[in-house]
Amino acid sequence: MDSKQKHKVGVNEDSLMVRHLKLEGPVYENHQSIIQEIEKLLGVDAVSVNPSESLLKVAYDATKRELNEIEEIIRKHECDIADDWWTHFKEGYYKFVDQNVKDNASHEPWSCHKRPPGR
Numbered sequence: 001m002d003s004k005q006k007h008k009v010g011v012n013e014d015s016l017m018v019r020h021l022k023l024e025g026p027v028y029e030n031h032q033s034i035i036q037e038i039e040k041l042l043g044v045d046a047v048s049v050n051p052s053e054s055l056l057k058v059a060y061d062a063t064k065r066e067l068n069e070i071e072e073i074i075r076k077h078e079c080d081i082a083d084d085w086w087t088h089f090k091e092g093y094y095k096f097v098d099q100n101v102k103d104n105a106s107h108e109p110w111s112c113h114k115r116p117p118g119r
Contacts (some may be wrong), residue, residue, distance in 0.1 A: 010042040011061045015101050018059045019067065019094050022087045025079035027054040037073045041065060054082070062101040067094055 007013060031049035038047045043064030048057045058070060081087055
């Protein structure tokens with residue numbers, strides 16, 4: 001990404017995650033509703049669905065959004081994450097990385113050159 005690229009309000013480029021997930025169910029019929037609802041979430045930078053390939057692409061700030069929230073919206077519109085090995089593997093990896101980004105964002109760095117807290 002270009003460092004001069006503008007992002008939506010509530011999106012920090014340092015914690016921006018881009019995810020690709022295969023969907024199943026009536027994607028063609030419901031993809032516009034899914035996109036519209038996900039776009040409204042604070043921290044979502046971009047979302048698109050390729051209905052012919054049943055592929056969701058979403059970019060979001062991992063300190064503000066979780067993949068579970070996006071999946072709930074997908075399920076609300078009668079679709080789901082594809083039930084295949086590769087998609088489940090990516091989904092698990094995405095959630096692991098997102099949690100690390102969220103944890104690291106709230107972690108206060110400590111240096112061995114400073115006195116420990118409370119001393």
